[in-house]
Amino acid sequence: AQRVTQPEKLLSVFKGAPVELKCNYSYSGSPELFWYVQYSRQRLQLLLRHISRESIKGFTADLNKGETSFHLKKPFAQEEDSAMYYCALRGTGSARQLTFGSGTQLTVLP
Amino acid sequence: EAGVTQSPTHLIKTRGQQATLRCSPISGHTSVYWYQQALGLGLQFLLWYDEGEERNRGNFPPRFSGRQFPNYSSELNVNALELEDSALYLCASSFWWGANRADTQYFGPGTRLTVL
Secondary structure, three states: OEEEEEEEHHHHHOOOOOEEEEEEOOOOOEEEEEEEEEEOOOOOOEEEOOOOOOEOOOEEOOOOOOOOOOOEOOOOHHHHHOEEEEEEEOOOOOOOOOOEEEEEEEEEEE | OOEEEEOOOOEEEOOOOOEEEEEEEOOOOOEEEEEEOOOOOEEEEEEEEEOOOEEEOOOOOEEEEEEEEEOOOOEEEEOOOOOHEEEEEEEEEOOOOOOOOOOOEEEEOOEEEEEH
């Protein structure tokens, strides 16, 4: 069974502070991990995926297979980063649907 | 490029009725996924269609069903509606390259279903 855990429902940081949103997963094979973001009144959109190893809007995430984690990090948070963030895992074969964590609501305070 | 579209935006039904939700994928995408986002339950996988066939379904009762048309658009049907079916239903599309190839799911804005 595949599972994604985001331990923080709410996270508040001040503008300019570093931010880390935690994500842990459980999957027996080689998963693909994603971070999706949902800004207020907008649709769910892809932020980044581990296979691309890219940085989007200053966010990065490293897949740590030993710790089964895929934490999202940004060194200097901006007010426009305030949103709901979902970590998601996709399996292989017939299990290519996304399994989502419960989400973390990030608020960046001025 | 047009994104994933869903209709209607809102749908209000009463218990026992049937609801039909529609999704148009991004041009060129052959896979459509349906997810339910219910209050307090997060995003849960419902159904996956690719090339007109159901490939996988989540842990939902059989009254949740759907289909995919030759143009790759999709319908989600919910029969015998119950109060707990009230949720935001999201559709996502992707192009499935084949086993173990990377693809990305792009989401529509959702249909808000309210069951009274």
